[in-house]
Amino acid sequence: MLDWFWLVELAFALAAYIVLDGFDLGVGILSGFAASAARRDQMVASISPVWDGNGTWLVIAGTILFGAFPAIYSIALPALYAPLSAMLAGLIMRGVAIEFRHKAHGSRWVWNLLLFAGSLLAAFAQGVALGAYAQGVPVENMHYAGNGFEWATAFPLWCGLGAVLSYGLLGAGWLVLKGENDLRQFGCSALNRLTPMTVLVLAAMFAATLVDHRVIEARWQLHPALFVLPLLSLATLIGLPLAARRGEGRTPFVLAALSCALLLVTLAASYLPYVVPFDLTIAQAAAPASSQTFMFWGGGLFVLPIIVAYTYVAYAVFRGRVSSDHAYH
Amino acid sequence: MEASALLLSRIQFAATVSFHIIFPSFTIGLAAWLSVLEAMRLATGNPVYRRVFEFWLKIFGVAFGMGVVSGIVMAFQFGTNWSELSRASGPIQGPLLSYESFTAFALEATFFGVMLFGRNRVKPWFYLMSCMLVALGTTLSAFWILVNNSWMQHPVGYVVQNGVYVPTDWAAIVFNSVVWVRFPHMLLAAYLTTAFCVAAVGAWYLLKDTSRVEATVMFRMALGLAAVLVPLQILFGHLTGDYIHDDQPVKFAAVEGRWVDEQPAAEVIFAVPDVKAERNRYEWKIPVLGSLVASSTLDSREVGLKDFPLADRPPILVPFFAFRIMVGCGMLMLALAWIGTCMARRGKLEERRWLLWPVALSFPLGFVAVLTGWFTAEVGRQPWTIWGVLRTADAMTPGLSAHFALASLIMYVLVYSFIFCFGVYYILRIIRSGVFSGKVLTVWNGHVIAQTYEPRLPATSRASSSNH
Numbered sequence: 001m002l003d004w005f006w007l008v009e010l011a012f013a014l015a016a017y018i019v020l021d022g023f024d025l026g027v028g029i030l031s032g033f034a035a036s037a038a039r040r041d042q043m044v045a046s047i048s049p050v051w052d053g054n055g056t057w058l059v060i061a062g063t064i065l066f067g068a069f070p071a072i073y074s075i076a077l078p079a080l081y082a083p084l085s086a087m088l089a090g091l092i093m094r095g096v097a098i099e100f101r102h103k104a105h106g107s108r109w110v111w112n113l114l115l116f117a118g119s120l121l122a123a124f125a126q127g128v129a130l131g132a133y134a135q136g137v138p139v140e141n142m143h144y145a146g147n148g149f150e151w152a153t154a155f156p157l158w159c160g161l162g163a164v165l166s167y168g169l170l171g172a173g174w175l176v177l178k179g180e181n182d183l184r185q186f187g188c189s190a191l192n193r194l195t196p197m198t199v200l201v202l203a204a205m206f207a208a209t210l211v212d213h214r215v216i217e218a219r220w221q222l223h224p225a226l227f228v229l230p231l232l233s234l235a236t237l238i239g240l241p242l243a244a245r246r247g248e249g250r251t252p253f254v255l256a257a258l259s260c261a262l263l264l265v266t267l268a269a270s271y272l273p274y275v276v277p278f279d280l281t282i283a284q285a286a287a288p289a290s291s292q293t294f295m296f297w298g299g300g301l302f303v304l305p306i307i308v309a310y311t312y313v314a315y316a317v318f319r320g321r322v323s324s325d326h327a328y329h
Numbered sequence: 330m331e332a333s334a335l336l337l338s339r340i341q342f343a344a345t346v347s348f349h350i351i352f353p354s355f356t357i358g359l360a361a362w363l364s365v366l367e368a369m370r371l372a373t374g375n376p377v378y379r380r381v382f383e384f385w386l387k388i389f390g391v392a393f394g395m396g397v398v399s400g401i402v403m404a405f406q407f408g409t410n411w412s413e414l415s416r417a418s419g420p421i422q423g424p425l426l427s428y429e430s431f432t433a434f435a436l437e438a439t440f441f442g443v444m445l446f447g448r449n450r451v452k453p454w455f456y457l458m459s460c461m462l463v464a465l466g467t468t469l470s471a472f473w474i475l476v477n478n479s480w481m482q483h484p485v486g487y488v489v490q491n492g493v494y495v496p497t498d499w500a501a502i503v504f505n506s507v508v509w510v511r512f513p514h515m516l517l518a519a520y521l522t523t524a525f526c527v528a529a530v531g532a533w534y535l536l537k538d539t540s541r542v543e544a545t546v547m548f549r550m551a552l553g554l555a556a557v558l559v560p561l562q563i564l565f566g567h568l569t570g571d572y573i574h575d576d577q578p579v580k581f582a583a584v585e586g587r588w589v590d591e592q593p594a595a596e597v598i599f600a601v602p603d604v605k606a607e608r609n610r611y612e613w614k615i616p617v618l619g620s621l622v623a624s625s626t627l628d629s630r631e632v633g634l635k636d637f638p639l640a641d642r643p644p645i646l647v648p649f650f651a652f653r654i655m656v657g658c659g660m661l662m663l664a665l666a667w668i669g670t671c672m673a674r675r676g677k678l679e680e681r682r683w684l685l686w687p688v689a690l691s692f693p694l695g696f697v698a699v700l701t702g703w704f705t706a707e708v709g710r711q712p713w714t715i716w717g718v719l720r721t722a723d724a725m726t727p728g729l730s731a732h733f734a735l736a737s738l739i740m741y742v743l744v745y746s747f748i749f750c751f752g753v754y755y756i757l758r759i760i761r762s763g764v765f766s767g768k769v770l771t772v773w774n775g776h777v778i779a780q781t782y783e784p785r786l787p788a789t790s791r792a793s794s795s796n797h
Contacts, residue, residue: 070419
């Protein structure tokens, strides 16, 4: 029972990470196309107070995995050694770029470049890691048994592209939500350009999964109702530019977040109860009950809701649009 | 191949964790001190505290960001390079690290944003609370990390089932005596590191005869705190030594540089251990003091390294010298803190240059002590990852290729060196530009005269100057 509680909490932390850090990584990627220093400053100002808290969800998800499902942790991380190292390098570079860029005078272009490149690298590497994991890693006797290069095939790399585009959409939605005039315009036009590409890439990912894995295909044929999930995701994606065109501030971001969440649910529906694709089920990967219980009575039951509450408070402090006279030091 | 992947993974972990610890050991204390300053300003309304706060907040921003980004790497390395460790001890170390991210990491990262950018958007009490929550987060983070590391030094409360360590007694894991001497030891080390950085900057401004009021506040508060905390730290250091003596006798012998059993034992103050010949060269030791330090008696029998098989001995040189450097830093800090506090009580600090110079140069002491202390603890734990249970060679990811390990090591070293150089450069620039961030008219008799009157300018140029 606790296995499932922790799986749900893990999925929640992952979804929170993808939506929250997704938008600030997306803004980082879009900052490479800002075209003017003033616009880039505003883009960075819109994420400066919150990016650090957003990134925390990755660590929360990672430590839930480590504590509640150590078997997954000890198989997935060696298998994803290269993409995860690249992701960490990207996250480090863009993190310090956000902190350092307003301190720099002559070298600001270095940090602008690192903000863009680091965000791009982190987003791409996350997609690659997810794709490599979903396509299945070789496992023997509860140990990873591959050569470390399973990620270097077409499907994971394609997923990397999908992650970059999805994060770009989230970032554009965030700019529409937080920006005024010029920045908002920029966000809208980014949404218009990114949406068709994202739809294409994600649809190809979905089709490739069905074709590649007989097990998944069989499941989807057995339960055609599942097709509602990708269709809903498609509908939300198409709704994005429409909502932006009607001048709605909040809707595009909410729709982008919703479509990411739906994709995660689609993924779960395709694989569960396997948590290491087609090798380990959730029961086999779970930590001993004493570990999961210890985490449940403190962190799981009480602290996580408190984190959600104060995250909301922090966002409320910085609510409202970022305008050009907004003084971030 | 295997051996070199092992060596590279060990170097990588040592390098990344050493780089990381520099920042928390500075920011844990700084967050707490900033909360105190903000509270004092709210209570007294004294603008000096506000100026000192704003100045150190800028430095906090740079250091905290580097601590956060370098810390993310740690947890991932457990999985990538040490997957056998994470598979076997994940049921114990995983929940402990998850408590860290749940109770500490999220808290400090979220309210760090408010602290840095939210001053004008929230009520003063809310701002103070944000500072205190960041300080609480950094402290809790240190707590869980020390619980985690202490379990690796002193594994308790578990049974082994199918090669996996299954926790049976969480109270023993979290509340054992080892945790409660090592956690205060680390917390005090962090406070002292911050105190000597703050005192050094204060002393430097006094030497330059600028911002005398603010510099005096920094100097007095920092060294006053250190004067109380250094003796306390020596006590907790001694208690930490007691647990090593009882639990990890071979580590204790290595730290003491004791090769054969002695009764009563002498204390080696300095020597150059010769590992091949299994004896010390250039030895200077004090009789009986070894028994006194180790067992608080005059005639106890203390064990030597030769009692243990070679395969169970840690590398001798690193713990032996690291420990002596740490203690040396502690003694210097004690002297500076006491003399500085006495002199500060007599006033006219700016004229005592013989004192200001050493204090201004004392900022590395805390960092060096923290690093060498951890070297003693961690290298002294070898050849074990989990003391007496799991050897480091068996903890590594099976079949990890040396190419991956080498590539990631090079990448981390390059990225860390790059951000470290820039981080230090920006911190030095903040310090050089002084406590006053606005326009300075002149410096007169050690006091900065700030420009408070803005001459009327045409609308356009005023907008551009306020953006600056």
